[in-house]
Amino acid sequence: MRAVFQQAKQKGQAKQKGGGGGGGKGGGGGPAPVFDLAADELITCLDIRVGDLKNVRRHPSAEKLYVEDIDIGEDAPRQVCSGLVDYLPAEQLEGPCLVVCNLKARKMQGTDSQAMVLAAQSADGATVELLKPPPGSAVGERVTFGARQRQPL
Numbered sequence: 325m326r327a328v329f330q331q332a333k334q335k336g337q338a339k340q341k342g343g344g345g346g347g348g349k350g351g352g353g354g355p356a357p358v359f360d361l362a363a364d365e366l367i368t369c370l371d372i373r374v375g376d377l378k379n380v381r382r383h384p385s386a387e388k389l390y391v392e393d394i395d396i397g398e399d400a401p402r403q404v405c406s407g408l409v410d411y412l413p414a415e416q417l418e419g420p421c422l423v424v425c426n427l428k429a430r431k432m433q434g435t436d437s438q439a440m441v442l443a444a445q446s447a448d449g450a451t452v453e454l455l456k457p458p459p460g461s462a463v464g465e466r467v468t469f470g471a472r473q474r475q476p477l
Contacts, residue, residue: 371426372467373397374457377441380414386433390414394423394439397464405437411445411452422455422467 375394378401383389388409393401402425408417424440431437442455457467 369426370424372442373423373425374461374463374465374467375402375421375423375439375441376463377417377419377421377454380417382409382414383433383435385435389432389435390417391435392417392441394421394441395463396423396425396439397462402438403436404439404441405432405435406441406443408441408443408452411443412454417441417454420457420461422457 373396375396377392377394379393381391383391383405386405388407389405390408392404392406394404395401402423404423422442424442427440429436429438443452444455445452457465
């Protein structure tokens with residue numbers, strides 16, 4: 325993840341040095357960044373919780389989306405859409421997972437999605453896996469990151 329933040333930071337610096345690029349659609353310089361992407365504390369902005377993924381089904385109108393119900397310890401499960409159809413069979417999705425909960429709910433092809441399930445892809449793009457919580461984690465528990473030493477990229 326650190327590499328992704330570093331790449332984003334470098335791209336932002338390149339645009340600033342060039343005098344305002346605006347993302348390639350002919351706009352001005354755009355607003356200043358809200359976060360320092362090199363800050364270790366950036367990850368704490370994410371509300372990542374342990375979830376229990378159930379009731380995986382194909383999206384009614386999108387070929388590449390699943391719709392899942394994820395219990396994160398609230399009164400009702402959250403409905404989440406994820407673009408994992410090309411990567412994982414529905415049976416492999418059920419069970420413990422990690423969920424980003426502080427995203428604005430949105431419609432994906434007309435279906436509400438109230439969070440984002442976390443998955444990782446191998447460097448060669450051949451495999452995708454859901455990120456799993458450590459054994460013994462409780463549903464709804466928030467994932468935190470302890471202090472760590474800086475490592476060179």
